[in-house]
Each structure stands twice: as C-alpha cells, then as structure tokens.
Amino acid sequence: MGKLQIMDTGSKSQPAETLHGGYAAAPYSLIEVHGQDAERFLNSQTTSDVKALKTFQSQKSALLDRKAKVVAYFTLYRKNKSYRIVCQSTQTQTILENLDKYVFSDKVEFLDLSAGRMLAVIGADARVLINENLTAEKNLALFDRDLIDGELANIDVHIFKAHLSCSEAFLIYCGADRFDELQAKLKPSLERYKLKRMSEDDLKVERIEAGVAQFGQDFDGANLIIELGMEDSAISYTKGCFQGQEVLARVKSHGSPNKQLAGLILEPSGQVACGTPLMVAGHEAAQVLSNGYSTKLGKQIALALVKRDFRTPGRILEASAGSWSGTATVQLLPFIQNLDQKQKRENFIKVPCSSTPPVVPNKP
Amino acid sequence: MADTTTAPTSTTIVGLTEVAAAEVKRILVDEQGKTGLRMEIKGGGCSGMSYGMSFDNAQEKDHVVEAHGVKLFIDPKSAIYLKGTVLDFQSGLEGQGFVIKNPQAKSSCGCGNSFSV
Numbered sequence: 005m006g007k008l009q010i011m012d013t014g015s016k017s018q019p020a021e022t023l024h025g026g027y028a029a030a031p032y033s034l035i036e037v038h039g040q041d042a043e044r045f046l047n048s049q050t051t052s053d054v055k056a057l058k059t060f061q062s063q064k065s066a067l068l069d070r071k072a073k074v075v076a077y078f079t080l081y082r083k084n085k086s087y088r089i090v091c092q093s094t095q096t097q098t099i100l101e102n103l104d105k106y107v108f109s110d111k112v113e114f115l116d117l118s119a120g121r122m123l124a125v126i127g128a129d130a131r132v133l134i135n136e137n138l139t140a141e142k143n144l145a146l147f148d149r150d151l152i153d154g155e156l157a158n159i160d161v162h163i164f165k166a167h168l169s170c171s172e173a174f175l176i177y178c179g180a181d182r183f184d185e186l187q188a189k190l191k192p193s194l195e196r197y198k199l200k201r202m203s204e205d206d207l208k209v210e211r212i213e214a215g216v217a218q219f220g221q222d223f224d225g226a227n228l229i230i231e232l233g234m235e236d237s238a239i240s241y242t243k244g245c246f247q248g249q250e251v252l253a254r255v256k257s258h259g260s261p262n263k264q265l266a267g268l269i270l271e272p273s274g275q276v277a278c279g280t281p282l283m284v285a286g287h288e289a290a291q292v293l294s295n296g297y298s299t300k301l302g303k304q305i306a307l308a309l310v311k312r313d314f315r316t317p318g319r320i321l322e323a324s325a326g327s328w329s330g331t332a333t334v335q336l337l338p339f340i341q342n343l344d345q346k347q348k349r350e351n352f353i354k355v356p357c358s359s360t361p362p363v364v365p366n367k368p
Numbered sequence: 369m370a371d372t373t374t375a376p377t378s379t380t381i382v383g384l385t386e387v388a389a390a391e392v393k394r395i396l397v398d399e400q401g402k403t404g405l406r407m408e409i410k411g412g413g414c415s416g417m418s419y420g421m422s423f424d425n426a427q428e429k430d431h432v433v434e435a436h437g438v439k440l441f442i443d444p445k446s447a448i449y450l451k452g453t454v455l456d457f458q459s460g461l462e463g464q465g466f467v468i469k470n471p472q473a474k475s476s477c478g479c480g481n482s483f484s485v
Contacts, residue, residue: 044410044412045410049412070415070484106417109409110411245414245481247413250477
C-alpha cells in the first residue's frame with residue numbers, strides 16, 4: 005500500500021505502513037448546475053475561476069456576501085458544459101437559495117440531488133478498490149479525473165475525489181435506495197484492503213490532519229474566507245468581479261488578516277471545546293476549533309484561528325483553553341502531507357497491497 | 369443639442385433619451401438580422417447584479433418598448449429590476465458610452481459595473 009509522508013512534529017509516530025484508511029457514510033450532498041449560461045453564471049457568483057476549470061476536474065469554491073463573509077463553501081466539478089457542487093449536507097439549501105436569488109436572464113438550472121447518499125472511501129488503496137469494482141471501464145487513467153461517472157458493482161454512481169483526509173479520498177454518490185446495497189457489495193473489497201468503518205470522530209481527525217476546516221463547526225458566516233487558508237485554492241483575484249471581491253482585494257493589499265487558520269499541537273493531550281479562546285499570558289492568542297487525537301502523530305492536534313502576532317510556525321505557547329492548560333505548538337497546515345499524484349500513481353502500479361488484490365490490467 | 373427623454377411609464381418599463389436612441393440606431397445598422405436592443409439583468413459583479421445589453425430580436429414573453437424609433441426587449445424577470453430605468457448616452461472629454469440610470473439601484477460597486485436593490 006501507499007505511504008504517508010508525516011511531518012516531523014517531534015513525536016514518535018506510528019509507522020506509515022500500518023495506515024490503511026476507512027469508509028463511512030458522509031454528510032455531503034450534491035447539486036447539479038445545467039444550462040447554456042452555467043459557466044458564466046457560476047463564474048460571476050463564486051470565488052473561483054470557473055472558466056479555467058477543465059472538464060472532469062474540480063476546484064474549491066465559495067459564495068460570499070458583499071463583506072466577503074463566507075455564505076457557503078464547496079467543491080465544484082465540471083463535466084463538459086454542466087457542473088456539480090459537492091457540499092456539506094447542511095449547506096445545500098443555503099447554496100440553492102443564494103444561487104437562485106441571482107438568476108435573472110441567465111439560462112441556468114439547479115438540480116437538488118440531496119436525496120442521494122454519499123459514501124466516503126479513504127486511504128491509499130481507495131482508488132484500487134474503486135477501480136476493481138467499476139462495472140465497465142477499468143482504467144487507471146480514469147483516476148486522473150476528479151469526477152468519474154459509471155457503475156460501481158452494477159450500481160449507478162458519481163465518484164468525486166474529495167479533500168477529506170491526508171490520504172486520497174473519494175465520495176461515492178448513489179441513490180438513497182441503493183446505498184445499503186452499495187456498501188454490501190463493496191464489503192469484500194473494503195475488508196480485503198483493511199478499510200475500517202469510520203465514526204464521525206474518525207472522519208473529524210482525518211480532516212484535521214489534512215487541515216480541512218468545516219463550515220458550521222470551524223467557521224461560519226462571520227468569517228472572512230481569507231482567514232481560512234483557502235486563498236490559493238478557492239479565490240481568484242484575476243477573473244473579475246464577484247460578491248465580496250472588493251473586500252478580499254483590500255485585505256490582500258494590507259498583507260494578511262488578523263487571524264488565520266493554522267494548526268496547534270496541544271500537550272498534554274486533552275479535548276478542548278470548539279470555539280474556546282486560547283489564552284497566552286492573559287491575551288487571546290487563538291480560537292481553538294476542531295481538535296482530536298491523531299494516532300498517526302500520537303498527538304492531540306487542533307485547527308485554530310491564530311492571531312497574527314502568534315502565527316509563527318514552530319512557536320511554542322504556554323497556554324490555557326477552558327480547563328486545558330499546557331503547551332500549544334503552532335504548525336503550518338496540513339499536519340500530514342499527502343503524496344503527490346505521480347508518487348501515488350507509481351505506488352498504484354508497483355507496490356502491491358499486502359493482501360494482494362486482483363491485478364486489473366490497464367486498457368491499452 | 370436639445371434632448372428629449374422618453375420617460376418610462378407603467379407600461380413602458382424603461383425609457384431612453386433621444387441621444388441614446390440615435391446611438392443605438394447607428395450601431396444597429398451593422399447588426400444584421402437584429403431588430404432591437406435587449407436590456408437585461410444578470411447575476412454577478414461585486415454587488416450581485418449587473419446589466420447586460422445586446423442586439424437581439426423579440427423573444428416570447430418579452431416586454432417590447434419602442435421609443436424614438438428604437439425597440440427595447442426586456443425579459444419579464446429583468447423588467448422587475450429595470451422598472452423606472454432610463455438609458456442615456458453621454459460623451460465628454462473622458463470618453464463616451466451608454467449610461468443606465470436605475471432608480472431602484474441602492475448601491476453599486478467601486479467600478480460601477482454592478483448594483484444591488
């Protein structure tokens with residue numbers, strides 16, 4: 005199986021070879037966007053450069069209000085001339101209402117597919133597992149795409165690469181009536197690749213390790229998107245106007261926001277309630293967000309909105325947060341770096357899984 | 369030159385000045401197969417809504433406004449946000465162009481390309 009590159013956090017981490025991954029029903033939802041003006045419309049409403057998005061690829065994106073506060077955050081996928089929005093289930097109606105509010109003369113339609121279910125499959129072997137269960141086309145080149153439509157174990161699915169973990173992760177969408185059947189049919193493969201069923205807490209730790217903040221838990225409509233470390237992935241400063249763009253440009257020209265998403269390693273380990281201020285010598289240095297114990301790192305890790313004066317990677321803060329007190333070490337996110345695609349691809353070809361899955365030849 | 373404005377009424381929705389009409393007619397000559405000017409509202413811009421203008425033909429359900437020999441086409445949804453608007457054409461030392469005066473626009477962005485109501 006593939007290996008994870010674990011950043012040196014000063015702890016004795018678990019060997020990467022023992023990491024497998026898992027699967028879980030994931031609280032994500034799907035919206036399809038159709039119509040001859042879909043590209044222009046989405047480009048005008050979202051923070052990302054939709055016109056630059058290539059078919060079968062994805063980009064992080066968001067809807068903002070005029071003050072650049074986050075209304076919704078999601079991943080946008082393109083399939084030819086239509087688009088798909090994969091978002092947290094709790095954001096579906098907000099996204100639909102906000103997009104629909106600005107449809108005037110544009111020819112664009114939204115299809116709410118939130119009645120379906122999403123299965124998250126996470127781990128270095130996830131693509132191997134999915135590939136061998138594809139009913140028709142089995143081809144490694146498919147995984148160069150962020151979006152695959154097809155049949156998995158004879159069930160119609162949409163497969164989305166998703167940023168849920170420091171390992172490669174996929175969200176598999178299917179109709180709710182076939183969701184249990186899909187899991188049952190995938191079960192032999194899931195067991196063979198040692199992917200365990202993940203709990204909500206497991207999923208939370210996976211995304212903390214990957215530095216992924218979640219709307220409604222780590223941030224909300226009071227946050228600027230630029231505070232959330234999404235500047236490189238979700239914002240285009242060159243594509244033209246969108247709501248909130250003037251404020252973003254102003255903040256960018258001033259350097260950096262007062263507070264910004266970063267990682268904290270908390271020692272000793274202890275759960276801190278999300279939103280608790282981290283106090284250093286009587287001053288609020290940060291706000292602790294999602295946190296949990298990472299078995300990969302052997303540490304309690306937290307996402308945090310850290311104020312500018314304390315935002316130095318490696319800085320050790322003598323701090324307290326609620327009933328917890330100890331040292332908080334400031335970290336750049338993600339806590340764990342993923343392998344690049346090329347390396348993953350090489351592993352896929354050359355390194356067989358210890359449980360030796362059937363080899364699926366590439367199409368010539 | 370003296371200008372007269374065809375002010376919008378409850379039935380015309382959008383008005384345009386004689387100068388604007390003359391400019392539309394001048395450009396329309398080169399637009400083969402098009403019979404008038406479409407004014408529309410699109411989502412987008414820093415303030416959420418922006419104007420669109422293009423040469424077109426009347427579509428089903430369009431409001432059609434005729435003034436100074438020019439036809440304006442407005443779709444029903446855009447008509448809600450364009451009601452009371454006057455289309456003008458201004459020229460001066462800093463340049464020339466069409467100017468949209470929309471009494472419903474409560475705020476606009478820095479570059480002036482978009483507005484909110």
